[in-house]
Amino acid sequence: LGLTGKVVIAGERQDVARLLLAADAMIFPSLWEGLPGAVLETCAAGLPVLASTIPVIREIAPYLPALTPYDLAAPDDCWAEMAEQLARAGAHPAIRERNRAQFAARRFTLDQCVAAHRALWSGAC
Numbered sequence: 866l867g868l869t870g871k872v873v874i875a876g877e878r879q880d881v882a883r884l885l886l887a888a889d890a891m892i893f894p895s896l897w898e899g900l901p902g903a904v905l906e907t908c909a910a911g912l913p914v915l916a917s918t919i920p921v922i923r924e925i926a927p928y929l930p931a932l933t934p935y936d937l938a939a940p941d942d943c944w945a946e947m948a949e950q951l952a953r954a955g956a957h958p959a960i961r962e963r964n965r966a967q968f969a970a971r972r973f974t975l976d977q978c979v980a981a982h983r984a985l986w987s988g989a990c
Contacts, residue, residue, distance in 0.1 A: 888955070891912055
């Protein structure tokens with residue numbers, strides 16, 4: 866496929882934030898997931914994410930404007946075209962900043978999760 870030298874299986878990394886700064890988009894063609902931390906981390910960094918329409922992606926997409934659900938059954942060239950469109954958008958600093966700000970205003974930040982848990986547990990007593 867001509868991918869030699871273009872794809873790296875990086876293994877476990879400690880410099881994910883640095884790698885996200887170098888990327889323009891993320892493709893997440895998963896078949897099943899719990900809450901996908903990699904998608905949340907990527908959206909928090911301001912990158913657009915193209916993800917398969919598994920149930921959890923459909924559930925969180927309304928809260929994450931940088932997340933684009935896409936049918937895994939769509940042809941590969943359609944995935945490639947959509948990924949290219951998102952990568953072009955993700956390369957613009959203003960769009961990345963807007964995405965970061967939108968993520969920060971949503972329910973998936975650590976502060977908001979802690980507040981939600983506190984509210985849940987204070988109501989349980």
